[in-house]
Amino acid sequence: MSDKRDLLILGGGLVGMTMALAAARAGLSSHVVDRADPAELTAEGFDGRASAISTASWNLFTNIGLADALEPHGCPIDAIAVTDGMKPGRIDFKPQPHEGSLGRMFHNRQLRLALFEAAASEPLITRHMLATVIERQRGEHGVSATLADGTVLHASLMVGAEGRMSPTREEAGITMAQWDYSHRALIVGLTHEKPHDNTAWEIFYPAGPFALLPLLDAEDGTHRSALVWTVAEKDAAGVLAMPRAMFLAEAQQRTHGVLGGLALHGEISSWPLSFQHTVTLTAQRLALIGDAAHGMHPIAGQGLNLGLRDVGTLVEVLVEGMRLGLDPGDAQLLARYQKWRALDSLMVMSATDGLTRLFGIPGRLPSAVRRLGMGIVQRTPPLKRWFMDEARGVSGQVPALLKG
Template sequence: MSDKRDLLILGGGLVGMTLALAAAKKGLSSQVVDRADPAELTAEGFDGRASAISTASWNLFGNIGLRARLEPHGCPIASIAVTDGMKPGRIDFQPEPHEGSLGRMFANRELRLALFEAASAEPLIAWHARADVVERERGEHGVSATLADGTVLEANLMVGAEGRQSPTREDAGITMAHWDYSHRAIIAGLVHARPHDNVAWEIFYPAGPFALLPLLDGPGGEHRSALVWTVAEKDAAGVMALSDRAFTAEVAKRMHGIFGEVSVEGKCSSFPLSFQHTANIVEHRLALVGDAAHGIHPIAGQGLNLGLRDVGALVEVLADGMRLGLEPGDAQLLARYEKWRELDSFTVSLATDGLTWLFGVPGKLPSAIRRLGMGVVQRTPPLKRWFMDEARGMSGELPELLKG
């Protein structure tokens, strides 16, 4: 007997699994397919891979029942310091006391553990891990995916959530604007002598941004941060090949002693940086979410949050349609989802791309002009407020799931 569900979510990462859980809260059933092994993704170890969760995204996690599970593992971001090479003229973004934090930092492992545990206990989610999709079909009355073992999964709507290299997007022939930054992000976990005081640092160098993101102290009281260091692609192999001592020395030089003595814990990883934005995020019985729809530079830590806003909007559109008697693959609903998300995703993508180019211009004069502009922002409360609202994800038309 066929187990036809509302959604066929291809990709069970942070965005895909959040979508399945959010949909379940609205009574929508799903098949979730992912190639990865959950045990590998949640293995013990501190490696610095972490995500900044904005206020709006934290509201989403709370509204799908994960707040209590995640709260002990999140490090509040009390303020954000933005500086051009640690020269005078930085911006300090700090919310009013009644507004709480600017967001929370979570180790990706903790986010996955919470999502996977909740999905395993949710009867409306059928989770197919370590599974390869060999064929996708989108017909007039439904969609299906054939797995490598011959299993055929059926649903009303297919959702591509596999990330930047989404085979579902490619299979649908959706066109995409794309360019390579010729940079690579190096990710590492840092342990340092001084506390970070819940401050996230974004230090811009001509070669690329150098971000220090606060994490909770380790089990032995060690002060920890996540490092996201952007280097030119031509230099990346050399940086990754450095000895632990040499790598630490390079990191410490760029930190200017703000956290005292520093060491690297765990293994480093890296990934290439590029820009991509699809011409459209829906097709016949298909919707794209997260990096499958828009891959942006990690310069402002907005990539995952952008994907979670996709989740909130898509679930709200589908739930509204269900109340009107429409099924999830209805073209009217998909058109509404695309229209809702197009301005926000394009604006954030364009802003992060612009910042990348703006701070990548070397020389004393460009640096002086940038710092002058930063000084204007620092002294203009309404402008700072706008930037903070954007960082917290609290601007524009928010889906209900992302409201407090």
């Protein structure tokens, strides 16, 4: 007998597993398929990346029951300092006392651990890990995926969540607007002399942004942060080949001493940077979420948050449709998801792309113009509030799961 589920989620990473869990909390069943080994994904040192979880995304995690597991591991972001090369004219974003933090920083490993543990105990989720999809079918009455071991999984709706290189998206023939920034993000943990005071620093240099993101102190009280340093692709190999002492000296120079003396913690990883946005988020009985739908520059830390907004929206659309007796793969529901998410995701990505290009223009005059604009934002509370609400994910039409 076929074990047909509501959803067939292809990709069990942060966004895909959150989709499965959020759907399950709303009563929707799913198969989740991923090629990766969960033990490797949650191993110490596998992925040194950390993610800024916005206010809206934290609401989502709270509403699907992850807050208690995650709370001890997150560092609140109480302020964001944005500066053009540490010159005068920076912007300081700070929430009102009643609003809590601007977000929380988590190691990706901790997010995976919490998600995997919650999914393992959820009867509406069946995980197929270390599994390769060799065939996908989308028809008038349902979808299926055939795995390499011969297993055939059936569902009403296929959800593509495999990330930027999504084979589901490619097989569906969905085209993308895309370009390469010719930059690479270098990511490594730091320990430092001074406390970070829960402040995230976004320091813009013509060669690329240099971000210092606060993490919880170590158990022995050592202060820790995550560094995301963007360099030109042509320079990346040389920077990565530097002796650690030289790399550290270069990083130290760019911080202007805001964290005091620095030391590297862990290995340096690197990721190429590009822009990609699909022409559509849907096809017949198919919805794309996360990086399968839109990959962006990490300049504002919105990539994962944008994917979590996809999750909240898709779950809400499906639940409301099923209450009316509609099938999860109904074209009306997919059209609503497309309409709701397309404009928001494009606006966020366009703003991020614009900032990347604006701050990449070298020279004194462009720097002076940028700092003048930043000074205007700093002195204009309504404008500053708008930027903060965008960063926190609480502006516009927000899905119920992402509300407090």
